[in-house]
Amino acid sequence: MRVSRGVEWGEMRGMQKVETVEQMPDEYRETLLKIIYALASTEFASVEQHQPWINQGPTAEDRFIQAQIAADEAHQGFIDSRLLRSFGPEGTAMADQLLELRMGEHPIDAFNVPFESWVDVVGFCFCMDLVAWYHLHAMLNCSYAPLAREMTSMVHEEKFHASFGARRARDLSLEKEYQNVAKAGRAEIQAAVNKWYPHALDTFGKTGSKFANLSVSYGIRKWNNEDLRAKYKEDIDEKISAIGLDVPSEDRNRKIS
Numbered sequence: 001m002r003v004s005r006g007v008e009w010g011e012m013r014g015m016q017k018v019e020t021v022e023q024m025p026d027e028y029r030e031t032l033l034k035i036i037y038a039l040a041s042t043e044f045a046s047v048e049q050h051q052p053w054i055n056q057g058p059t060a061e062d063r064f065i066q067a068q069i070a071a072d073e074a075h076q077g078f079i080d081s082r083l084l085r086s087f088g089p090e091g092t093a094m095a096d097q098l099l100e101l102r103m104g105e106h107p108i109d110a111f112n113v114p115f116e117s118w119v120d121v122v123g124f125c126f127c128m129d130l131v132a133w134y135h136l137h138a139m140l141n142c143s144y145a146p147l148a149r150e151m152t153s154m155v156h157e158e159k160f161h162a163s164f165g166a167r168r169a170r171d172l173s174l175e176k177e178y179q180n181v182a183k184a185g186r187a188e189i190q191a192a193v194n195k196w197y198p199h200a201l202d203t204f205g206k207t208g209s210k211f212a213n214l215s216v217s218y219g220i221r222k223w224n225n226e227d228l229r230a231k232y233k234e235d236i237d238e239k240i241s242a243i244g245l246d247v248p249s250e251d252r253n254r255k256i257s
Ligand SMILES: [Fe+2]
Pocket: 042, 043, 072, 073, 076, 132, 158
């Protein structure tokens, strides 16, 4: 995955990518800082969600992969924090604050929701890590070069988390052998999908957000909130149906649209 030298979309298209915070116009700086803060907040929060389930999965592979996911999120959190700190005292304060926040205090709602069972862990990876993948995918080759470089590896980590979730969701729905070791099946994974699906759609943010539209015109994100949500929805709906589960209604339990 190559990072080009130039800005690839938006109003700055064709200009050289931004390399340092000093080069940024105020509005660009504010927009980027908000995006990196939001991203960083999800990493540490999801480590906290995963932590009680480390070493609890039904198979050795589950236990290994889930620990790897938690480690990836922590590592991503430190990468995002380093980016935040490069913004000077304001970014440093934000990074420090993120290390203090605990469940219930995280800025994005879905990350304040505990995992209640192993199947719930699977439902989260299936629905929410795919959200993470879409968010990172939207910033591949973005106009801020240091962020674009980090995206090249992070995007694959999220793909790994989401595909693990998708595989185990399928096994819970369809595979007798895994259902036996997990002591759960289709009803349980359907309930987990029902739980995380509205959170997943909410996590894309408000339709018509000025901030999201600015991030597109500054070449930071390739799609605004509603376009990215629509792409995700088409993808996850197909994945849910393909493993014999029902797609929850779009409006159920939604808080942000
Ligand atoms: Fe992540």
